[in-house]
């Protein structure tokens with residue numbers, strides 16, 4: 001927490017350089033850390049369902065922006081006609097070559113270069129990017145993705161730092177007690193997602209909420225995986241618990257009716 005402004009400190013001043021040295025260790029967390037792996041299995045289900053519900057399922061041109069190690073790209077490529085991943089980090093992409101074989105991988109910063117030229121995509125995903133990125137980068141990236149989105153297309157982003165969630169509330173309480181790390185208090189709200197989308201001619205069309213339990217120790221949570229999974233699935237069916245989910249997936253579409261079709 002910044003003592004002068006009482007605002008959470010951003011984890012990165014320029015998120016572009018955050019993963020330039022990362023790769024296998026980052027990827028392994030989604031298999032080895034019990035709660036992170038559980039949330040990823042639920043996210044995979046939700047993503048698969050969103051894409052399967054599209055009229056172009058199996059044929060869509062997929063772009064995974066900030067694809068990192070190819071986690072999302074590898075899981076979704078079989079639901080797509082073509083699959084392209086772009087990331088600024090060569091070391092993250094080196095892992096993606098193994099995790100997402102047969103996909104097109106491009107090392108670039110789409111906010112500063114245009115390797116995709118005038119190509120268009122039906123489905124664009126961006127996971128673990130927007131909540132982590134600083135406001136200026138969020139803005140630039142959403143502008144680029146909106147321009148790359150084909151008429152009738154969907155941008156699907158996640159927010160794993162959702163403001164007001166049970167996890168965020170617990171972290172705020174810990175901060176008051178002096179035992180939380182400042183970077184953990186950084187969040188993104190639903191309103192920030194909606195207004196970011198609106199500024200780029202997009203609207204939130206659909207959401208899925210996950211991660212209801214305030215689990216801070218993703219590696220070794222206090223409850224066994226099977227029980228956590230049952231509780232998460234049960235909580236997802238209770239509407240008044242929506243507010244507490246720390247992970248949310250948003251499907252964005254063009255706001256103008258002509259481009260939304």
Ligand SMILES: C[S@@+](CC[C@H](N)C(=O)[O-])C[C@H]1O[C@@H](n2cnc3c(N)ncnc32)[C@H](O)[C@@H]1O
Pocket residue numbers: 015016017018019020065066067068069070071072086087088089092108109110111126127128129132
């Ligand atoms: C937390 S990782 C997420 C990777 C992957 N999407 C996932 O969910 O596992 C964030 C990624 O954003 C990438 N990144 C940051 N700024 C970028 C930019 N301007 N253009 C492309 N990639 C960027 C980083 O290199 C990093 O691989």
